[in-house]
Amino acid sequence: MRIPAPTRRSVYASRTPIGRIRDMIDEFSEQSPSRFAILIFTAMILIFTVLFSLPVSQAKGAVTPIADALFTAVSVICVTGLSTVDMATHWSVVGHIFIFIGVQIGALGVLTLASILGLAVSRKLGLKSRLMAAGDTNPMRMRHGAVSEGQAVRLGEIGGLLATVAVSSLVIQLVIALLLIPRMLIDGVALAPAITDSFYYSAMAFTNTGFAPNAEGLAPFENDYWFLSILMLGVFMGSIGFPIIYVLSRNLKKPKRWSLHVKLTLVTSLILIIAGAVLYIVLEFDNPKTYGDLNAGDTIFQSLFLSVMTRSGGFSTIPISDLNGSSLLVTDMLMFIGGGSASTAGGIKVTTLAVLFLAAFAEARGNESMEAFGRRIPGDVLRLGVSVVLWGATTVAVSTIVILQITKAPLDFVLFDVISAFATSGLTTGLTASLPDSGIYVMAATMFMGRVGTVTLAAALAASQRRQLFRRPEERPIVG
Amino acid sequence: MRIPAPTRRSVYASRTPIGRIRDMIDEFSEQSPSRFAILIFTAMILIFTVLFSLPVSQAKGAVTPIADALFTAVSVICVTGLSTVDMATHWSVVGHIFIFIGVQIGALGVLTLASILGLAVSRKLGLKSRLMAAGDTNPMRMRHGAVSEGQAVRLGEIGGLLATVAVSSLVIQLVIALLLIPRMLIDGVALAPAITDSFYYSAMAFTNTGFAPNAEGLAPFENDYWFLSILMLGVFMGSIGFPIIYVLSRNLKKPKRWSLHVKLTLVTSLILIIAGAVLYIVLEFDNPKTYGDLNAGDTIFQSLFLSVMTRSGGFSTIPISDLNGSSLLVTDMLMFIGGGSASTAGGIKVTTLAVLFLAAFAEARGNESMEAFGRRIPGDVLRLGVSVVLWGATTVAVSTIVILQITKAPLDFVLFDVISAFATSGLTTGLTASLPDSGIYVMAATMFMGRVGTVTLAAALAASQRRQLFRRPEERPIVG
Ligand SMILES: [K+]
Ligand SMILES: [K+]
Numbered sequence: 001m002r003i004p005a006p007t008r009r010s011v012y013a014s015r016t017p018i019g020r021i022r023d024m025i026d027e028f029s030e031q032s033p034s035r036f037a038i039l040i041f042t043a044m045i046l047i048f049t050v051l052f053s054l055p056v057s058q059a060k061g062a063v064t065p066i067a068d069a070l071f072t073a074v075s076v077i078c079v080t081g082l083s084t085v086d087m088a089t090h091w092s093v094v095g096h097i098f099i100f101i102g103v104q105i106g107a108l109g110v111l112t113l114a115s116i117l118g119l120a121v122s123r124k125l126g127l128k129s130r131l132m133a134a135g136d137t138n139p140m141r142m143r144h145g146a147v148s149e150g151q152a153v154r155l156g157e158i159g160g161l162l163a164t165v166a167v168s169s170l171v172i173q174l175v176i177a178l179l180l181i182p183r184m185l186i187d188g189v190a191l192a193p194a195i196t197d198s199f200y201y202s203a204m205a206f207t208n209t210g211f212a213p214n215a216e217g218l219a220p221f222e223n224d225y226w227f228l229s230i231l232m233l234g235v236f237m238g239s240i241g242f243p244i245i246y247v248l249s250r251n252l253k254k255p256k257r258w259s260l261h262v263k264l265t266l267v268t269s270l271i272l273i274i275a276g277a278v279l280y281i282v283l284e285f286d287n288p289k290t291y292g293d294l295n296a297g298d299t300i301f302q303s304l305f306l307s308v309m310t311r312s313g314g315f316s317t318i319p320i321s322d323l324n325g326s327s328l329l330v331t332d333m334l335m336f337i338g339g340g341s342a343s344t345a346g347g348i349k350v351t352t353l354a355v356l357f358l359a360a361f362a363e364a365r366g367n368e369s370m371e372a373f374g375r376r377i378p379g380d381v382l383r384l385g386v387s388v389v390l391w392g393a394t395t396v397a398v399s400t401i402v403i404l405q406i407t408k409a410p411l412d413f414v415l416f417d418v419i420s421a422f423a424t425s426g427l428t429t430g431l432t433a434s435l436p437d438s439g440i441y442v443m444a445a446t447m448f449m450g451r452v453g454t455v456t457l458a459a460a461l462a463a464s465q466r467r468q469l470f471r472r473p474e475e476r477p478i479v480g
Numbered sequence: 481m482r483i484p485a486p487t488r489r490s491v492y493a494s495r496t497p498i499g500r501i502r503d504m505i506d507e508f509s510e511q512s513p514s515r516f517a518i519l520i521f522t523a524m525i526l527i528f529t530v531l532f533s534l535p536v537s538q539a540k541g542a543v544t545p546i547a548d549a550l551f552t553a554v555s556v557i558c559v560t561g562l563s564t565v566d567m568a569t570h571w572s573v574v575g576h577i578f579i580f581i582g583v584q585i586g587a588l589g590v591l592t593l594a595s596i597l598g599l600a601v602s603r604k605l606g607l608k609s610r611l612m613a614a615g616d617t618n619p620m621r622m623r624h625g626a627v628s629e630g631q632a633v634r635l636g637e638i639g640g641l642l643a644t645v646a647v648s649s650l651v652i653q654l655v656i657a658l659l660l661i662p663r664m665l666i667d668g669v670a671l672a673p674a675i676t677d678s679f680y681y682s683a684m685a686f687t688n689t690g691f692a693p694n695a696e697g698l699a700p701f702e703n704d705y706w707f708l709s710i711l712m713l714g715v716f717m718g719s720i721g722f723p724i725i726y727v728l729s730r731n732l733k734k735p736k737r738w739s740l741h742v743k744l745t746l747v748t749s750l751i752l753i754i755a756g757a758v759l760y761i762v763l764e765f766d767n768p769k770t771y772g773d774l775n776a777g778d779t780i781f782q783s784l785f786l787s788v789m790t791r792s793g794g795f796s797t798i799p800i801s802d803l804n805g806s807s808l809l810v811t812d813m814l815m816f817i818g819g820g821s822a823s824t825a826g827g828i829k830v831t832t833l834a835v836l837f838l839a840a841f842a843e844a845r846g847n848e849s850m851e852a853f854g855r856r857i858p859g860d861v862l863r864l865g866v867s868v869v870l871w872g873a874t875t876v877a878v879s880t881i882v883i884l885q886i887t888k889a890p891l892d893f894v895l896f897d898v899i900s901a902f903a904t905s906g907l908t909t910g911l912t913a914s915l916p917d918s919g920i921y922v923m924a925a926t927m928f929m930g931r932v933g934t935v936t937l938a939a940a941l942a943a944s945q946r947r948q949l950f951r952r953p954e955e956r957p958i959v960g
Contacts, residue, residue: 283885325891326884333877360867363860363941379859380843386866387840397813404806405763411805411892461843478723478741478821478831 034460037113041077041452044109048073048102057095064090067437074444076102078451079110079344081210081314081426082417084433084440088215099211100203104169107207107344111165111242114342114455168245169206176234177202183227187220205234208344210314210426222317228305235313241265241340260375261351265340268350269311272334276307279330289322310334312345314426321413321429328412328429335425336392346424346450348392355385384461391457392450396422399446406439407431417443422450514940517593521557521932524589528553528582537575544570547917554924556582558931559590559824561690561794561906562897564913564920568695579691580683584649587687587824591645591722594822594935648725649686656714657682663707667700685714688824690794690906702797708785715793721745721820740855741831745820748830749791752814756787759810769802790814792825794906801909805892808909812895815905816872826904826930828872835865864941871937872930876902879926886919887911897923902930 053069055061064072064085071084076099085091091099177198184194193214200213212218221227237245244262251257258266280303284291291299302317309315310331323331338347358370359382370377400418404411413429420427421443432443533549535541544552544565551564556579565571571579657678664674673694680693692698701707717725724742731737738746760783764771771779782797789795790811803811818827838850839862850857880898884891893909900907901923912923 279881283881324885325888325894326881329877329881329884329891356866356870359863360870363863363867382862382866383839383843386836386862387843390836390840397809401759401763401806401809404809405804408805410890411809411895412890414805415891478829 034456037456038452040109040113041448044077044102044105045070045073045448048077048098051098052091052095057092057098059090059092059095061092067440071440071444072099073102074447075426076209077106077109078346078424078447079103079106079207079209080346080421080424080447080451081204081208082421082428082432082443082447083211084435086215087211088213088217096200096213100200103203103207103209103211106209107238108162108166108169110344110451110455111169111342112162115161115165115242164246165242168242168249172234172237172245173199173202173206176205176230176237179230180227183221183224183230187224187227189220201231202234205231205313205315206238206344208235208238208312208314208339208346208424208426210309212315218315218317225301228301228317231313231315232305232308235308235311235315239311239313239339239343239345240269241343241345243342244340260373260377261341263373264351264354268354269340272311272337272350273304273307276310276330276334277304280306280327283324283327283330287322287324287327290318290324290327306331307334309427310425311337311339312347312423312425314420316427319430320416320427325412328416331427332415332419335419335423335427336396338423338425346422346454348388348454352385352388355381356389359385387461388454388457391453392422395446395449395453399442399449402442403431403435403439406436406442418446421446424451514936517936518932520589520593521928524557524582524585525550525553525928528557528578531578532575537572537578539570539572539575541572547920551920551924552579553582554927555906556689557586557589558826558904558927559583559586559687559689560826560901560904560927560931561684561688562901562908562912562923562927563691564915566695567691568693568697576680576693580680583683583687583689583691586689587718588642588646588649590824590931590935591649591822592642595641595645595722644726645722648722648729652714652717652725653679653682653686656685656710656717659710660707663701663704663710667704667707669700681711682714685711685793685795686718686824688715688718688792688794688819688826688904688906690789692795698795698797705781708781708797711793711795712785712788715788715791715795716749719791719793719819719823719825720749721823721825723822724820740853740857741821743853744831744834748834749820752791752817752830753784753787756790756810756814757784760786760807763804763807763810767802767804767807770798770804770807786811787814789907790905791817791819792827792903792905794900796907799910800896800907801893808892808896811907812899815899815903815907816876818903818905826902826934828868828934832865832868835861836869839865867941868934868937871933872902875926875929875933879922879929882922883911883915883919886916886922898926901926904931 049066049070051057052072053064053066055063058064068084071082072087074080075082087099180198180201181194184198185191189197197213200211203209204211204213214220218228244265247258247262255263277300280291281299284303285299286292291302294302305317312335320328320331336347337353338349339345341349341351354372355370355377358372358377362368362370369379370382396415396418399422400411400415403409403414403418407414409431413431416427416429417431419425421432424447435443529546529550531537532552533544533546535543538544548564551562552567554560555562567579660678660681661674664678665671669677677693680691683689684691684693694700698708724745727738727742735743757780760771761779764783765779766772771782774782785797792815800808800811816827817833818829819825821829821831834852835850835857838852838857842848842850849859850862876895876898879902880891880895883889883894883898887894889911893911896907896909897911899905901912904927915923
């Protein structure tokens with residue numbers, strides 16, 4: 001059941017100028033959190049486009065062309081990890097600092113915004129916020145009811161949320177970096193670059209960006225399974241989503257207190273990671289260009305690494321274009337699904353996929369409602385999921401058709417890089433780096449649609465509500 | 481709301497042996513119409529596999545290899561139109577007669593079965609059958625209620641339905657053939673082949689199979705726009721679905737009496753045909769291999785022809801492999817959607833697509849229910865639609881991955897031929913004809929899944945019903 005939106009009138013007007021500005025931001029972010037999110041992302045991208053085009057950001061002190069500067073800004077703020085220039089050599093130290101700051105802002109931004117949107121939406125729907133209520137599954141508290149002004153998300157709360165996200169993010173990145181430093185030293189890296197590169201790798205892993213600081217990329221560490229495992233941990237922590245990290249940090253050993261969202265995200269992610277690894281083993285074990293020369297253990301580990309990276313880490317130990325076409329398609333599907341909601345990963349999100357399958361299971365069993373872990377999932381969640389998938393499929397289809405027409409490149413590569421852009425995965429067949437300017441702009445738009453679009457779309461749709469004054473007669477078309 | 485299934489007990493037991501057999505078939509087809517459909521299709525495919533492997537069916541009097549005979553049988557019974565042998569030269573006159581009979585059985589079978597399943601399902605759900613009730617949109621008659629035995633589909637009714645379908649099919653094919661004969665004569669074909677080929681083309685058009693009787697295929701007629709237009713008409717009539725033909729033949733000039741299903745099918749089909757034609761014009765007007773040398777009028781007509789054929793006629797005036805990659809992907813999408821429900825076309829069906837988008841529109845507008853043409857569509861229709869799409873996407877994904885791994889061919893061609901097989905379109909990039917035996921079996925399975933699977937799946941799912949004894953607590957995961 002949908003609830004009519006409350007009358008929009010600020011009851012907390014301040015008298016000081018600063019208070020008024022805060023009230024204005026409050027009101028805008030509360031009335032239209034989706035537009036607020038789009039505005040913030042667009043502003044950040046424009047600022048970083050300017051920063052990246054400055055000569056001081058470039059290694060040779062030259063101006064970076066506008067298409068490359070814009071693409072890098074979108075890729076950094078959307079934590080995508082695709083590039084049209086050689087990221088390790090094109091930028092100066094200042095440029096690399098901008099990149100580091102950019103992915104932190106992008107990651108914090110998307111985590112905070114997604115959390116705010118989730119908070120705003122669940123409040124607007126008159127539901128007890130599921131986000132911060134670790135494991136609170138008391139159905140009595142989820143009653144529908146009128147929304148009071150006091151339930152709106154206030155700037156103070158946003159500040160609190162931002163602080164929580166920032167602290168969690170900082171702690172995780174610090175731990176990952178500290179774990180990476182000794183491995184780098186063992187692998188023969190000097191102390192100074194070992195420290196800076198570790199923090200850079202840690203940031204690129206947790207934010208799911210996937211840029212490497214060093215010119216050789218992961219090559220020096222491709223046989224250091226400790227190093228790669230720590231990277232996987234960082235990517236997984238980033239891709240699982242802030243709501244999960246929040247709940248697990250409080251109730252790690254009390255699975256009974258985990259919410260449906262936590263269970264659904266963890267189980268679906270685990271299934272996808274294992275299924276991906278198994279498929280890569282089966283499809284690549286005899287491919288001489290990839291895992292053909294590896295022993296069983298190495299094949300399993302590298303397949304697992306690739307599987308985790310599709311969700312949407314973006315690091316790779318092999319050239320992606322060497323994969324079989326079958327593996328490329330598997331990767332396409334895994335990237336399109338992406339990670340958890342309110343995470344640094346992209347895609348349609350694992351819970352969206354889970355809800356679609358739960359609907360099919362319910363239909364097959366003839367159940368009235370979708371069910372999972374002893375809970376009933378309301379039907380409007382399916383509609384939201386279908387909307388997100390249609391948005392993703394349409395974006396990918398349009399972008400792929402345009403890029404195919406511009407480049408006349410094979411579908412294998414175009415579809416891969418487009419889905420990588422949409423799902424902010426950052427894995428690439430090499431196509432993105434060879435695009436003409438027109439293609440670069442299309443890919444930049446695809447990254448923006450994928451990152452900002454999916455985060456805001458679900459919120460915008462879920463928040464829309466209309467009182468229906470009359471009930472139309474029912475009629476049932478034949479489908480299938 | 482789901483209704484518990486009525487107790488299954490035959491109240492119409494006969495005493496004569498023939499009566500008992502009829503009762504048994506009655507009861508089986510009524511209790512499990514989906515299994516009945518699968519059984520009939522499988523039996524037909526096995527019979528025709530034997531017929532096609534006989535030396536008498538082959539032009540040179542040799543035995544056709546089992547893989548090719550099976551593939552042809554599946555392709556004919558599923559009215560797909562793909563082939564692993566040269567259809568015009570491989571078969572003898574007897575073989576061609578088997579093909580002609582096979583597509584008639586396949587088309588009648590799918591039309592009748594889909595109609596029966598629709599009938600059975602709507603009765604089981606306790607709804608007034610929408611299928612035969614031309615334009616009956618009185619909401620009072622669509623009340624939910626207990627199902628009485630008298631409402632079950634009886635064999636007599638199946639016979640009546642089969643007769644109606646057969647007569648409609650015969651009339652349409654006759655009219656199309658009579659329209660084609662003069663055009664063939666004008667194009668310089670001799671009288672005897674003009675007559676037989678016209679009937680063959682008419683059958684191949686209406687059944688949406690797409691085989692040509694002559695070795696040169698459509699080449700002699702590619703500039704005869706009357707000929708091509710008549711073919712398009714035949715394909716459209718076949719692909720729109722029997723429920724639409726039935727309603728339109730009675731209420732062509734009274735759109736107010738058209739049911740929601742009729743309106744939704746017609747509007748969605750029209751949008752897809754026009755959108756397809758426009759996209760082909762935009763993507764192919766400067767392709768020297770396809771429409772690059774044509775004037776504006778010819779480009780528009782040929783684009784329209786190709787667009788209609790994706791739904792799922794299977795005739796083409798140009799080699800499909802000459803299309804741009806972008807056009808191939810557009811064709812993939814159009815073929816995957818397919819035609820109307822209970823038609824000779826394949827795919828997920830246009831109403832399924834429409835329901836997904838109506839759900840997204842309802843979500844975006846914040847409406848409680850999906851709405852179209854002043855009618856409310858119940859939420860379980862969306863679940864059914866999602867199930868059909870998941871079935872289609874999974875079948876296509878698995879088949880594509882396997883064929884990619886077997887052939888190492890480019891994704892453009894593999895995806896195209898797999899979707900063509902799933903959606904029984906019959907258009908081909910040439911890949912199918914060059915497959916090894918393992919690939920042929922995979923493609924045959926894909927055709928079967930696409931044809932029999934989608935028709936029976938929707939019915940099986942819609943018919944499944946379970947009384948839920950308790951209501952679980954509600955919980956809402958975050959999606960998107
Ligand atoms: K990434
Ligand atoms: K066909």
